[in-house]
Amino acid sequence: MLNIALTKGRLEEKTIELLKKAGVNCDPLLNKGRKLIITLNDKYNIVFAKANDVITYVEYGVVDVGVVGKDTLLEMNRPIYEILDLGFGKCTFAVASPLNVDLFALNKTATIATKYPNVTREYFESLNMDVDIVKIEGSVELAPILHLSDAIVDIVETGKTLKENGLSVIRTIANISARLVVNPASLKLKKTEIEAFSNLLTSKNN
Ligand code: PRP
Numbered sequence: 001m002l003n004i005a006l007t008k009g010r011l012e013e014k015t016i017e018l019l020k021k022a023g024v025n026c027d028p029l030l031n032k033g034r035k036l037i038i039t040l041n042d043k044y045n046i047v048f049a050k051a052n053d054v055i056t057y058v059e060y061g062v063v064d065v066g067v068v069g070k071d072t073l074l075e076m077n078r079p080i081y082e083i084l085d086l087g088f089g090k091c092t093f094a095v096a097s098p099l100n101v102d103l104f105a106l107n108k109t110a111t112i113a114t115k116y117p118n119v120t121r122e123y124f125e126s127l128n129m130d131v132d133i134v135k136i137e138g139s140v141e142l143a144p145i146l147h148l149s150d151a152i153v154d155i156v157e158t159g160k161t162l163k164e165n166g167l168s169v170i171r172t173i174a175n176i177s178a179r180l181v182v183n184p185a186s187l188k189l190k191k192t193e194i195e196a197f198s199n200l201l202t203s204k205n206n
Contacts, residue, residue: 001045002064003062003064004047005065006046006066025041029046045063052076055076056078059080059183065181070177076118086180091155091157093116093172095112096151097168099167103170104129111134111150112133113144113149119153
């Protein structure tokens with residue numbers, strides 16, 4: 001059995017699509033009710049979890065592999081292996097601000113709101129720029145509108161949320177997509193199964 005954690009929400013539908021294309025019967029996922037672990041094709045135990053938890057489960061080896069966004073991987077920076085770029089869930093990490101704010105010419109320390117404080121800290125450190133970081137859990141675009149922050153660091157997919165809230169990208173930090181991640185011990189103990197699963201996803205993803 002291969003134990004797999006999949007990220008709920010944005011990546012969920014595309015991950016299931018990919019599994020179906022790879023010949024995995026995903027019907028048990030349709031009527032799962034409140035059940036948290038679903039077995040597919042008699043060989044994959046699937047759990048759905050929040051992105052941070054997918055990484056935690058893989059790190060502790062309670063699941064062997066996971067599908068999670070590069071954004072959360074960069075933020076959590078945990079000792080797990082990233083073995084495949086799945087090519088979907090594409091977006092960018094960006095700094096965005098209201099049109100009237102010149103973040104790099106403020107006469108005070110800039111305040112940045114974000115769900116990703118570690119990525120934000122590292123980015124501004126790389127610019128040698130001192131900033132105050134405020135952690136926000138969702139709809140980060142609200143922070144500059146409410147004058148809590150001068151700018152935000154967030155993921156941008158279509159750019160629609162920024163546009164509709166009067167913000168625009170001023171710097172791009174990194175490209176993001178869904179990744180297949182593996183627990184290092186599992187990679188040794190279940191090498192054949194993990195490679196087969198990875199190959200299955202690769203062949204159907206091209
Ligand atoms: C993400 C992100 C932006 C939005 C970007 O939020 O934080 O708010 O999507 O997408 P767009 O460029 O296509 O408009 P999400 O929808 O995951 O919800 P959250 O803000 O509550 O975390």
